[in-house]
Amino acid sequence: QQAYENFTDDAEAQKGSGTGSGIGGKTQLPQFHDVPFSILFLVHLGAMGYFLHVGLSNYDDQGGEGLDYRGLASTVSTCGLFAAVLTTLSLFIIMSFAEAIIKMALYFSLAVSLYVTIQGFLSGQIFVGILGAIGLFLGACYVYFVLRRVPFAAANMKTAVSAVKANQGLLLLTFLFLIIAFGWIIWWSIASAGALNAGWYPGYIFLFLLSYFWTQQVIQNTLHVTAVGVVGTWWYKPEEASSCCSPAVRSSFGRSLSYSFGSICMGSLAVSILNALQGLVRMARNNGKLRWLLCCLDCCLGLIGNAIEYFNKWAYVYCGIYGYGFLDAGRNVKALFEQRGWTAIINDDLVDKTLSMLSVAIGFLTGIFGMWLASAHPEVFGGIGFDESPGTVGFIAGLLVGFLLSRVTLGVVASAVDTVVVCFAEAPAEFEANHPEQSAEMRDAWKQVYPEECASIL
16 A cells, blocks of 8 residues: 555655646545455356355265376476467567567568468468468558668667566566466366356356456456556556565556456457357357358457447556556547547557567467377377377467567557557656657657657657
8 A cells, every 4th residue: 555655645746846737637535446346256257166165066976086187287387388488578579679679560460371371272262372472562562661660669669678577577477477477368268168067048158258268368367457457567666566566566556356347347348249249150050040240240240349348458657657547548548549639659569569479479389399298108198088199289388378478568568668668658758767768769759650640759
C-alpha cells in the first residue's frame, strides 16, 4: 500500500510538470473497480471446483487406474528450462540487434509464402500455389511500405526491454503465471470431463468453453496489467523500479489482484464470450452442414474479438498506470491518442509480429531439443503408451512448452511496449529527465518515422 501511495504522489507531481497540454490520465485514489465482475469470476471458480470434485470422484470410482506421466513431466520440465534460457537470451539479442530482428521477422514471412508457392506448384496443387503467390505479393508490398518504420519499432522495443531487465521479478512472475495456466488446463479438463460424464446436458459445453477462455484471459491480462504498472513506475520514478523484486513489482502485482481485478475480469469476459461462441461454431462446422455460413460467422466473430482485444490492451494500460476502472480507462486512452493524432502510431504492429516470430523460433528449437532428449531416452514416454515414437512426442511436447513459455514471457515485452507508447505521449519530459539515453534514441526514431504526429511533444 505504501508503494502504491508513493507512486500515486509521484505520478501526480510528474503530470503537473509534463507536456503542459492537459492531455492524459490522472492517478486515481485506491478503490476497487468493477467489483461485480470479480465476484462473478470467483463464484465461477467455486463452481468449477465442484466439477473438479465430481471428476476426481469418477476417477476414484474407477479404481484410480491410469497412465504414468512421470516421464512426460520430466521431459516437459527439462524443455521448460531450455526454453527459459532461450527466452532470456532473446531479450539480450533484442537489446543489441532490435532492428535486425524486426527485419528478419518481415523477411521470414516472405520466405514462408515463397516456400508455400514453390511447394504448391511442384506438388501439382495449383490452387495452393496461386494462394501462396498472392500471399507473397501482398507480403512484399507490406514489407516495402513498413520498412521505414523499423527504427521506430526497434526504439520502442529496446526501451521496453530496458524496463523489463531493470525489474527481472517480472520474468519470475511470468513463470508463476505459466504454472498457473498449466494448472488451469488440467483443472478444467478434469472438471469438464467429470461434468459431462456425470450426465450433464451437452448444451453446457458453451459454459465450459466460456469458463476455459475467461480464466485464460484473466491470467493473461493480470500479468499484462502488472507489467504496465511496473513500466509506468520505471518511467516516472525509476528508483522504485530498478531491482529484481522492486517495490514497483510488488505493488503492481498487488494492485492487479485487488483494485484492478474487477476491471481485468470485465474486459476478459467480453473476449471470452466471443471465443466460446467461436468454439461452438467450429465444432458445428465439423458436421458438414451449412459450412460456408458457419465459416463466415466464424470470421465475423474473430474480427469482433480482435477489435475487443485491441481495445482491451490499451484500456489496461490506464488501469495499470493510473488505477482507472475498465470503461473509464478505455475512454481516456482513446481520447489521448485522438487528441495527439496518433491513430497510425498505435496501429503499428511490427513489434507484435517480431515477438510472435521469436516465440515460434523458440518453440521450434525447444521441440528439436525435446526430440533429441526423447530419442536419447526412448523409455521416457513408455508410461503413456508411446514406446514406438518417442521422438515425435518429444518434439510436440517441446514445441508446445517452448512456444507457450516464450509467448507469455515476451508478452511482458509487448505490454511494456504499449506502456512506453502511452507514457511517451503523456510525459516525454519525465522520460528525458529519468532515462536520457533511451529518450534520445526514441526521439530520433520517432521524428524520423512520424515527424508530423510527434511535432507537439518533440
